[in-house]
Amino acid sequence: DGGITQSPKYLFRKEGQNVTLSCEQNLNHDAMYWYRQDPGQGLRLIYYSQIVNDFQKGDIAEGYSVSREKKESFPLTVTSAQKNPTAFYLCASSIQRGGKETQYFGPGTRLLVL
Amino acid sequence: EDQVTQSPEALRLQEGESSSLNCSYTVSGLRGLFWYRQDPGKGPEFLFTLYSAGEEKEKERLKATLTKKESFLHITAPKPEDSATYLCAVITANSGYELNFGKGTSLLVTP
Numbered sequence: 001d002g003g004i005t006q007s008p009k010y011l012f013r014k015e016g017q018n019v020t021l022s023c024e025q026n027l028n029h030d031a032m033y034w035y036r037q038d039p040g041q042g043l044r045l046i047y048y049s050q051i052v053n054d055f056q057k058g059d060i061a062e063g064y065s066v067s068r069e070k071k072e073s074f075p076l077t078v079t080s081a082q083k084n085p086t087a088f089y090l091c092a093s094s095i096q097r098g099g100k101e102t103q104y105f106g107p108g109t110r111l112l113v114l
Numbered sequence: 115e116d117q118v119t120q121s122p123e124a125l126r127l128q129e130g131e132s133s134s135l136n137c138s139y140t141v142s143g144l145r146g147l148f149w150y151r152q153d154p155g156k157g158p159e160f161l162f163t164l165y166s167a168g169e170e171k172e173k174e175r176l177k178a179t180l181t182k183k184e185s186f187l188h189i190t191a192p193k194p195e196d197s198a199t200y201l202c203a204v205i206t207a208n209s210g211y212e213l214n215f216g217k218g219t220s221l222l223v224t225p
Contacts, residue, residue, distance in 0.1 A: 042215035090157050105157035
């Protein structure tokens with residue numbers, strides 16, 4: 001089945017710990033994105049990548065890092081510098097055709113702080 | 115600054131009671147408006163993309179329309195399984211590849 005997978009579904013972080021969220025897609029999409037969702041707020045962009053080995057910061061990149069070594073994979077690391085990491089994290093991917101683009105989302109990872 | 119506002123925040127309907135959700139936007143250079151459905155604890159599911167004023171798209175009981183200032187998601191004769199949060203997002207000339215989301219409308223359809 002083609003799609004976007006995220007793991008784990010739930011993740012617990014201790015104070016001062018870095019944690020990494022996985023995102024994999026087999027849709028052959030060029031672009032991948034990370035969003036954060038908090039209750040009562042719209043989704044906010046953390047990082048995005050249009051091609052392998054290149055990525056750009058979104059609106060709320062502080063305290064996060066990413067890599068894009070393979071087209072299929074775009075892992076997100078939540079560092080100890082992110083002081084309020086508890087949220088629902090969503091990965092998305094997209095392909096452009098004729099100047100038009102639609103982003104498709106994975107199932108999400110819920111990060112909780114112990 | 116681009117803004118996307120969804121109303122109402124929450125809506126409760128009886129099964130079969132048709133209604134509309136609103137997404138109003140103040141943006142520079144709209145390139146596309148997107149509707150997603152999100153169930154609790156899950157990722158958003160793509161529904162529609164609209165690109166220009168006057169455009170309409172339909173899928174089962176849902177119909178999305180677009181004007182120069184807003185989009186409506188019409189739900190005809192809803193069923194309990196239509197209960198979800200509906201998200202509106204835009205891509206603009208300013209936003210590049212970033213989707214700018216509204217806060218969503220939480221829809222509950224009761225039997």
